[in-house]
Amino acid sequence: MKKIFIVTGEHSGDIHASYIVRELRKLDDEIQIEAIGGKALEDEGIKLFSDHSKMAVVGLDAIKTIFSHIKLGKNLVDYLTQYYKPDMVLLIDYGGFNLRIAQELKKRGIDVFYFISPQVWATRKGRIDTVKKYVDKMMTIFPFEEKLYKNEGVNAEYVGHPLISQLPKEFDRQDFIKQNNLDPYNKIVGIFPGSRKMEINYLLPIFLESANMINRHAKKVQFCIGQAPNISDKLINKYLDEFRKKHNIDIKVLKNKNHALLANSDAVILASGTITLEAAMYGTPMVISYKGPYIAYWGYLLMRYIKFVSLPNIIAGKKIVEEYIQHRATPELISQEILSLLHNTRMRDWMINELRQIQDTLGDKVASTEVARIINDYLKEK
Secondary structure: OOEEEEEOOOHHHHHHHHHHHHHHHHHOOOOEEEEEEOHHHHHOOOEEEEEHHHHOOOOOOHHHHHHHHHHHHHHHHHHHHHHHOOOEEEEEOOHHHHHHHHHHHHHOOOOEEEEOOOOOOOOOOOHHHHHHHHOOEEEEOOHHHHHHHHHOOOOEEEOOOHHHHHOOOOOOHHHHHHHOOOOOOOEEEEEEOOOOHHHHHHHHHHHHHHHHHHHHHOOOEEEEEEEOOOOOHHHHHHHHHHHHHHOOOOEEEEEOOHHHHHHHOOEEEEEOOHHHHHHHHHOOOEEEEEOOOHHHHHHHHHHOOOOOOOHHHHHHOOOOOOEEEHHHOOHHHHHHHHHHHHHOHHHHHHHHHHHHHHHHHHOOOOHHHHHHHHHHHHHHHO
C-alpha cells in the first residue's frame, strides 16, 4: 500500500487538497493519505496530524506564530521519518512554512512534491535555489512559472490553474438583477475592496469616492460592493454609512455573491489579488488598485522582480489592465478609467479580447486531475 502525506497551511490549500484526494482515490482506492489540513480534507475522511488553523496563532504578536510553526515543523518531521514513513509528501502553497519542511524532509530521504509555487517571480527570487535543492517536482498553476523553473534546472510542470475547473461559470444576468433588486436598465459597477481588514481601511474610502465621481459623470449606473465572507458588516458599514451621509447614492452590499457580481458587472474596481484573475476568467473589464502602509510598499519595491502587480498583466506579459498602486490609488484616476471602460466601446472590446487570450493561455487542464496523475505515475514507478 502506497502512503502519502499532504501539508496545507490555509483554507484554500485545504480545498485544493480535497479535490486532489478525490482524484487520487479514483486512480488507487487503496492509497493511504494523512495530512495537515482542515475541514475539507476531514470531510474526505483524511486523518489529520494537525488542523492547520493552529498554524496561524492569534496572539500578542507574530512571535507566537513563529514558535508555533517551529514546534509543529519539528513534530511533523519526527512523525514522518520515525512513524508514518510516507512514499512521498505533497506540499501545497504556504511557502514560508513548506519550504522549510521540504528542506528537512529531503535531508532525511523523503521525496517532496510541491503544488502551487511560492511567488518567486514576484519577490524573493532566491527561493528558486531552495526549490531546486529540496523539491523533486514542482507543479505550477501558471505557464510562465514552468518556464522560469525549467530555465533554472528545476523539474517543473504546468498542471493548470484551479480556477479553470472550480470557478462557477453560468450566471443568468436577469436572475441576478431580479434577486438583488437592481435596475435592469442601468449598468453595474462592482466594487471589491479586498478580504483583509487593512485593505478595507485603505481602499474602501477611495473606491467609494470613485463611485461618487463616476455617478457625477455617468447616467444609468449602479454600484454593488462585493463583501468578502470574513469581513464584518460593521467594518463595511463604518465607511458606507459615512459615505451615504455625504452623497445621495444607493450602493448595495452583496455578501457571498462575488462570482455572480464579477460575471454580471459591466466593469469592476478591484483590490489586487486572486480576484483579478477571476474577473479575467469572466472577461469583465476592470481597474486594479492597491494601497497599504508605506513601509510595506517600500519593502515590496526593494524585493520585486517584475513591474506588474496584477495577475492578468503578469500572465499576459504586458499591461492590459490599469494598476493604480499606492500614491496613484486616487478616486480621480480610478473613476476616469471606469468611465472609459463603460462608454468607450473600442477600449472595452480591446480589453475583453485581451482577457479572452489570458483564458486561452491558461488552457483547460484540470489541476487536481493533473496533480493526481503525476503523483500516481510516480508512485507506480517507485
